[in-house]
Amino acid sequence: MPxxxxxxxxxxxxxxxxxxxxxxxxxxxxxxxNDPHDGKRKCxxxxxxxxxxxxxxxxIFDLYYRRQEISKxxxxxxxxxxxxxxxxxxxxxxxxxxxxxxLRCMQPRDHNFATTCVCRVPKHLREEKVIECVHCGCRxxxxxx
Amino acid sequence: xxxxxxxxxxxxxWERSDFPIIxxxxxxxxxxxxxxxxxxxxxxxxxxxxxxxxxxxxxxDARYKKTELCQTCSKLKNVCQVCLLDLEYGLPVQVRxxxxxxxxxxxxxxxxxxxxxxxxxxxxxxxxxxxYESSYGKVRPNDTILKLQRTTPYYKRNRAxxxxxxxxxxxxxxxxxxxxxxxxxxxxxxxxNIKDRYYGVNDPVALKLLNKAGEMPxxxxxxxxxxxxxxxxxxxxxxxxxxxRDNFYAHGEIESIKMVLDKACAFVTYTxxxxxxxxxxxxxxxxxxxxxxLKLMWGKPQAPRPESETSEGARQQxxxxxxxxxxxxxxxxxxxxxxxxxxxxxxxAPPMQYFNIPPxxxxxxxxxxxxxxxxxxxxxxxxxxxxxxxxxxxxGMPPAPGQYPHQHYPPYGYMQxxxxxxxxxxxxxxxxxxxMSSQHYQHSGPLRPPPLVSAPxxxxxxxxxxxxxxxxxxGPSAASESSHQ
Numbered sequence: 001m002p003x004x005x006x007x008x009x010x011x012x013x014x015x016x017x018x019x020x021x022x023x024x025x026x027x028x029x030x031x032x033x034n035d036p037h038d039g040k041r042k043c044x045x046x047x048x049x050x051x052x053x054x055x056x057x058x059x060i061f062d063l064y065y066r067r068q069e070i071s072k073x074x075x076x077x078x079x080x081x082x083x084x085x086x087x088x089x090x091x092x093x094x095x096x097x098x099x100x101x102x103l104r105c106m107q108p109r110d111h112n113f114a115t116t117c118v119c120r121v122p123k124h125l126r127e128e129k130v131i132e133c134v135h136c137g138c139r140x141x142x143x144x145x
Numbered sequence: 146x147x148x149x150x151x152x153x154x155x156x157x158x159w160e161r162s163d164f165p166i167i168x169x170x171x172x173x174x175x176x177x178x179x180x181x182x183x184x185x186x187x188x189x190x191x192x193x194x195x196x197x198x199x200x201x202x203x204x205x206d207a208r209y210k211k212t213e214l215c216q217t218c219s220k221l222k223n224v225c226q227v228c229l230l231d232l233e234y235g236l237p238v239q240v241r242x243x244x245x246x247x248x249x250x251x252x253x254x255x256x257x258x259x260x261x262x263x264x265x266x267x268x269x270x271x272x273x274x275x276x277y278e279s280s281y282g283k284v285r286p287n288d289t290i291l292k293l294q295r296t297t298p299y300y301k302r303n304r305a306x307x308x309x310x311x312x313x314x315x316x317x318x319x320x321x322x323x324x325x326x327x328x329x330x331x332x333x334x335x336x337x338n339i340k341d342r343y344y345g346v347n348d349p350v351a352l353k354l355l356n357k358a359g360e361m362p363x364x365x366x367x368x369x370x371x372x373x374x375x376x377x378x379x380x381x382x383x384x385x386x387x388x389x390r391d392n393f394y395a396h397g398e399i400e401s402i403k404m405v406l407d408k409a410c411a412f413v414t415y416t417x418x419x420x421x422x423x424x425x426x427x428x429x430x431x432x433x434x435x436x437x438x439l440k441l442m443w444g445k446p447q448a449p450r451p452e453s454e455t456s457e458g459a460r461q462q463x464x465x466x467x468x469x470x471x472x473x474x475x476x477x478x479x480x481x482x483x484x485x486x487x488x489x490x491x492x493x494a495p496p497m498q499y500f501n502i503p504p505x506x507x508x509x510x511x512x513x514x515x516x517x518x519x520x521x522x523x524x525x526x527x528x529x530x531x532x533x534x535x536x537x538x539x540x541g542m543p544p545a546p547g548q549y550p551h552q553h554y555p556p557y558g559y560m561q562x563x564x565x566x567x568x569x570x571x572x573x574x575x576x577x578x579x580x581m582s583s584q585h586y587q588h589s590g591p592l593r594p595p596p597l598v599s600a601p602x603x604x605x606x607x608x609x610x611x612x613x614x615x616x617x618x619x620g621p622s623a624a625s626e627s628s629h630q
Contacts, residue, residue, distance in 0.1 A: 039317075113179050127205055130320040 009081070014074045018063065022083050025056045047137030050102045054136075057084040061092055101138035158265055159185055160196040165212045168225040168232055170298040173203025189215035190339050192264040207303035208323075213339070217268040221253060222343060223281040228302060229342050233281075235295030237342060239351030244290040244358075247281075250344060291431045293358050296438040373400070373414055373421045374444030380409040381437050388434050389413060396424035408515055412444055 011019075032048035060083060064075040079086045091097045097106065104110055105117035118126065119133035122142045132139055161184055172178065178201050186198035196215035203210055212226040219226045222238055231241045242248060254260045286294075308324035310316035316326065329335070333349050341347045377389065386402050393399055393413050397420015404411040415421040425441065432439040515521065 112181055128321070128323075132318075132321050 012071070012074045012077050014070050015077075018060075018070065018074070018078075021059060022056070022078075025052065025059065026083075028052050029056070043134050044137065047132075050136035050138075053085060054088070054101060057088050060084040061089045065093075096143050098143045099141045101133070101141040102136040104135045105133055105138060105141065158269060159194060160215050160217060160268060161185075162197045162216050165199040166216055166219050166226050166232070167212070168228060168230060168235060168298075170235070170295075170300060170302055171203060171210055171225055171227040173201075173207060173303060174298070174300060175204050178203070187211075189213075189218055189264075191215075191218045191343050192260055194261060194264060203303045204300060207300070208305040210303065214343070215264075217264050217271070218343070220271070221264075221267065222249075222345075224343070229339065234286075234290055234293070235299070236290070236293055237345070237348050237351040237354065239342075239345035239348045240293060240354050240358075241290065242345050243351075243355060244287065244293065245284050247284065250346070253344070255340075255344065288431060289358055291433065293354060294433075296433055370418060372444055373416070373418050375413045375415075375421055375425060376440075376442045376444050377411045377413060377432070378409065378440040378442070379437060380404070380406070380411055380439065381435075382406065384434050384437060384439075386411075392428065392432065392434060393424055396420055396427055405515060414444075 029049070029052045032052055035045070035048065037045045060070075060075065060078050063070045064072075070078075078084055079089075085103075088100065088103055091100050091103070091106070100106060101119060105119055108114040108116060111117065117133045117135060117138075118128075118131055119136075119138040119141050123129060123140060123145045130139070163182075165180075180199050180201035183198045183200070185195040187196070188194060189196050190213050192215060194215055194217075196212075196217075198211050200209055200211040202208070210227050214224075214226045214229065216226065223232055224230060224238060225232055230237060234241055236244075254263050305324050307329045308316050308318075308322055308326055310318075311322070311324070311326045312329060316322055334353065337349060338347075342350075345351070375393075386404055389402050389404070389411055390399065393402075397415045397417055399420075400414040400416045402411060402413050413424070415424065421443075425443065428441050432441050
């Protein structure tokens with residue numbers, strides 16, 4: 001039999017420092033996935049998923065870009081393994097999108113009249129002050145406020 | 146492989162349109178409207194055929210509205226696709242049909258295949274350009290419908306629906322809940338059915354409206370027989386004197402028409418009392434000029450004013466003169482007779498002949514604030530900085546305060562004259578119709594006669610507490626006026 005190559009994950013150095021938080025976040029995500037839908041609106045059931053995904057990506061993004069506590073290798077490793085969303089982080093690097101909640105909210109193709117979600121509108125330009133966007137339950141992800 | 150459409154739309158004859166047939170209220174107050182168009186999105190609520198659904202938001206505080214009926218159905222009854230009210234009058238189908246005696250109910254089948262067939266036939270003929278009989282264009286509007294029609298758009302219809310969770314006490318959305326947190330209105334009117342409303346059968350709103358139409362109060366003539374003047378309120382700059390003349394000449398010979406644009410009102414005086422009465426009767430609830438519904442009422446009667454010693458000048462300027470019909474310019478001219486300085490006082494061209502006429506009979510009360518210069522902000526020695534009158538006629542006043550003996554004011558409970566604009570709201574917004582028989586605008590000038598029977602809301606607050614007719618005083622008036630006792 002030819003040698004079967006298995007893909008075994010080789011964790012880079014520094015992994016032990018971030019592993020507990022990441023595991024915790026993953027557990028939270030599993031919990032959100034298994035939550036019953038009672039008492040929630042149909043769109044509302046998905047909000048925790050988006051929230052936790054944002055949290056995970058945020059953690060890794062902060063560690064690498066803001067606090068610079070992990071190496072590039074470890075950062076890339078996390079992205080490859082799916083602990084963070086590469087595309088979302090790509091947006092966070094752009095001005096104006098530093099706090100973007102999710103990728104759907106800024107995609108004009110997903111909205112009527114080619115606009116963005118209401119959570120991308122600054123509070124002083126909005127009429128309703130308290131909103132929860134329908135995609136991810138975001139209350140406002142504008143960089144300004 | 147070639148794509149095959151699931152349905153061949155053309156063959157089925159489903160309806161497509163470019164723009165909805167909707168009324169002004171449903172379209173909203175915003176001139177910028179973004180509307181989505183979805184072909185064959187929903188079925189018509191009446192004929193259940195697929196049609197093009199338009200969806201838009203009629204204004205900032207409105208919910209999203211979408212067309213509920215197809216255009217064929219709405220054209221058959223000449224109603225708005227969304228609210229099912231008549232396009233011209235804004236009335237329910239039943240009201241319009243009874244008022245105009247149209248009866249098309251027999252021709253439109255109501256059930257099942259019959260209905261669909263009829264609708265499709267109609268649609269086909271309309272698209273082919275055949276002129277089907279549309280009786281709505283040919284009907285002449287009659288009195289009743291003019292009385293009942295809606296002249297301004299009604300945007301309250303576009304508010305969000307009531308939050309049903311809130312009604313049960315369970316709304317967890319809190320501040321971000323887009324639905325209204327109010328208790329729903331209960332009662333007969335809330336059981337409405339779209340089919341009933343469309344066919345004009347058994348519609349509670351229509352029944353209520355028809356009942357109301359039967360009992361609409363007519364303008365009673367005032368007891369004082371000498372009054373030949375009608376007050377017309379709710380004017381706008383679009384309405385000209387010629388419009389008023391056109392409307393009023395039919396009932397009698399018009400002696401004069403005076404427009405007081407500042408107050409958005411006008412006074413039409415007839416030469417005969419009968420003419421005035423006839424006009425009142427004919428036009429009482431139906432006066433609509435250029436789309437603006439105007440309020441018609443009798444002019445204020447004269448009543449003796451219990452003034453003690455007042456100098457002629459002060460009396461005159463306090464007095465309104467001539468059944469209260471003199472333009473302000475004339476009054477100011479009379480004032481100027483006693484005051485040498487009166488620069489540029491006229492804001493209207495005064496009829497010169499009034500100067501030679503002996504002073505008009507004194508009235509104890511000025512009917513409208515514009516008639517009393519002190520109300521307009523004329524300076525009185527004790528009131529400094531009261532030059533806030535917008536009317537330039539009073540600029541002549543301040544330099545010569547001596548003309549107005551101070552002692553006039555206390556007996557009449559004179560209050561600080563308010564800036565004219567604050568006075569206006571009481572006069573125009575609070576108008577309880579049923580009481581408007583004779584004296585409407587109570588005027589709280591320096592003359593405080595025993596309280597008249599008058600619309601309480603419209604009085605600027607009188608200082609004398611004995612005057613019982615000053616409830617519901619509007620805020621600004623109450624706040625800024627004080628008695629000078």
